[in-house]
Amino acid sequence: MLTQSLAFTTLTGNAMAPARAERHEPRSLQEHLAAAPLRKIEAKQNVFAEGDRSTHIYRVESGAISLHRIMPDGRRQILGFAYPGDVIGLGASELHRFHAQAVKPTQLRCLRRSLTDSVARVDPEFGQELFHALSLDLAAAHDLLLSTGQRSATERIATFLLAMSRRNQRHNRSATNIDLPMTRADIGDFLGITIETVSRTFTKLRQLGIIDLAQSTSVRILDIEELEQLAEGAQ
């Protein structure tokens, strides 16, 4: 399920896999994570809070996490959702810059920062993997900026659904049947619109025959071309 480019180490002369296996020492980020302890989190529980010391990085094994910042008056911006396979808690800062909270019961692998730091200090390949993961986060933030800064409510929802669809595809799951683990409030705070607008927009897409809403948490895309049109501003 995980596409992992096996890191061939530059530190040991042993190029062959058997030699590495004998050492019993994890190497790549994914290998480290596979061996890391598992932590279980209830819905609404925090993995970490903004301002907390950044002690670990985490990989989501099951469930879903919302990453968000909260303004003094309670307004909330969700910066992203982390799903199984995603790594969270990256960043060079000593302190976490946002909250990470489970939107449903979630399992995480936890890797101490002291470990990742020291491994990265001697294994550039490992550092590259962290860099790559952070680079994906930045790309996601830029994508979201395009939505919150420029797109209409309908375009935002359409873009959001398509992103979920593409993520499903990358994980060899259905491109048309989309599970939404988060609430309407979460979607609204992610896209910068209110829950009412989220709800109305879903209803509108349903009435147009573009999606089907069996339950509020389960969307089926009926007309993906039309959804793509809507995402890029066709009215």
Next chain:
Amino acid sequence: MLTQSLAFTTLTGNAMAPARAERHEPRSLQEHLAAAPLRKIEAKQNVFAEGDRSTHIYRVESGAISLHRIMPDGRRQILGFAYPGDVIGLGASELHRFHAQAVKPTQLRCLRRSLTDSVARVDPEFGQELFHALSLDLAAAHDLLLSTGQRSATERIATFLLAMSRRNQRHNRSATNIDLPMTRADIGDFLGITIETVSRTFTKLRQLGIIDLAQSTSVRILDIEELEQLAEGAQ
């Protein structure tokens, strides 16, 4: 002017500075950049475009660069501005994900990716510096998301001016006299509002006695406490 943590290399045994100087081989990111060739760019000219091969990273020496994406119908989201000292073109992707365009005549130091890649492959400290720079970009994107997703026009402008003020302070320049090299259109496309709203908001802040606008490109903050109030939603 530049705070640079001197990288002590793990590859050579020589820990002392004199030994390093003798080698005449640049080490830290800042050292590499100081030795890199200079490129001069006219206003409105592109440093690179979205989709271009990512061949170099750049450090702005003078001027200002806008980083932005453009939608098929022409809408534009500026993801950030790069000012002297900032490094642009980072990211693990083979291709650039956005346009980089000078907003006024600009000078850049250019470092080949093939070089940074190979250095990072053997010098983890150098990789850390790249990671740190990317991490700052992500934090900036998250800050902007809070504005475009949650704040009113007045709050966005206030936040924007305060960010400029704080940047000035970090560079030992005036906290109250702010130069705006970019146009109203740039500010609008950055904050997700129209040029008219930008203009009206500046006028409103001027009428409230919070700022002074000698010219349209030069803001003087008269009441920074009040500006901070406005930035976090007072009124």
Next chain:
DNA sequence: CGACGGGTTGAGCTACCTCAACCCTGGTGG
């Protein structure tokens, strides 16, 4: 059973957008 959290729908409001006129400045050319 009642309470509560989450979702939907309606009615009215408003912050911001759109469209348009106008101003100012700097550069160009007659």
Next chain:
DNA sequence: CCACCAGGGTTGAGGTAGCTCAACCCGTCG
């Protein structure tokens, strides 16, 4: 030297997408 023009900025008037407030529905849980 001045007239003209183009690009950037400001201001006004009116329109509208999305917000606010409120009612209501439904499923779950104690």
